[in-house]
Amino acid sequence: MDYDIAAYGEHRPEYDSMSWALRHDEDEASSFLAALAPGGRALELGIGTGRVALPLAGRGLKVVGVEGSPTMAAGLERNVGDEDVEVVIGDFADVPVEGEFDLVYCISETFFLLPTQESQVRCVRNAAEHLPEGGLFVIQAFVPDHDLYCANQSTGTRVVGDRNAIISARRHDRAEQRVELQSIQLREDGNTFYPMLYRYVWPSELDLMAQLAGLTRVSRAGGWRGERYTGSGEYVAVYRKN
Ligand SMILES: C[S@@+](CC[C@H](N)C(=O)[O-])C[C@H]1O[C@@H](n2cnc3c(N)ncnc32)[C@H](O)[C@@H]1O
Numbered sequence: 001m002d003y004d005i006a007a008y009g010e011h012r013p014e015y016d017s018m019s020w021a022l023r024h025d026e027d028e029a030s031s032f033l034a035a036l037a038p039g040g041r042a043l044e045l046g047i048g049t050g051r052v053a054l055p056l057a058g059r060g061l062k063v064v065g066v067e068g069s070p071t072m073a074a075g076l077e078r079n080v081g082d083e084d085v086e087v088v089i090g091d092f093a094d095v096p097v098e099g100e101f102d103l104v105y106c107i108s109e110t111f112f113l114l115p116t117q118e119s120q121v122r123c124v125r126n127a128a129e130h131l132p133e134g135g136l137f138v139i140q141a142f143v144p145d146h147d148l149y150c151a152n153q154s155t156g157t158r159v160v161g162d163r164n165a166i167i168s169a170r171r172h173d174r175a176e177q178r179v180e181l182q183s184i185q186l187r188e189d190g191n192t193f194y195p196m197l198y199r200y201v202w203p204s205e206l207d208l209m210a211q212l213a214g215l216t217r218v219s220r221a222g223g224w225r226g227e228r229y230t231g232s233g234e235y236v237a238v239y240r241k242n
Pocket of ligand 1 (some may be wrong): 005008009045046047048049050051052066067068069072090091092093107108109110113114
């Protein structure tokens, strides 16, 4: 699959805003993040349209975001009111911003959109370089589930309606930990394709990437409210710069 991240904003916003795909965790996420750096400077990797950055800025932080899709960045700029939020266009693996931040965060499994292990390692190292000693790096991700795949493939049904359906097709490269995903909306008036390519990391691999960058894990919880980590599903990990 040939997949260009700059094109993300061309097809994803419609998909991401479908009622069943909405995360509804903006309040919990921004409350959790604000408590880690009260009144401080935060950097979001893959800020999108500011779903969490805006409520976080509303809680008194200055937020800078890196975003690869000009369309998503334009959406953010439309959404910003009085909040102190700024967006920089670029690849968040490079963390192309100036200065230090009390908190760097990457949520909604966005870290997995970096397509190679090399870019993920580089990203964590660059993020750590923008933290002072004691600064925090937060990742929200999921524990991969190999049971989803049979012969390294899976198909699934996301939505079934009277006149439409959304099905998904995944191809799994076990060695590279990469998944090509195509979600297809079938409708009477035609089909819409929502492609995606991601590379998942295991929680222990993320710990190792952090360790290589001079960060130590301080917590790993099952959610924003400190739910118990069960070893499956989504989690929130916090790392501190040594
Ligand atoms: C799943 S969305 C999440 C947006 C936001 N963090 C949120 O929680 O609503 C992922 C975002 O990351 C951006 N993105 C993906 N890969 C990127 C990269 N390598 N560099 C910069 N932005 C990237 C996409 O364009 C998209 O806006």
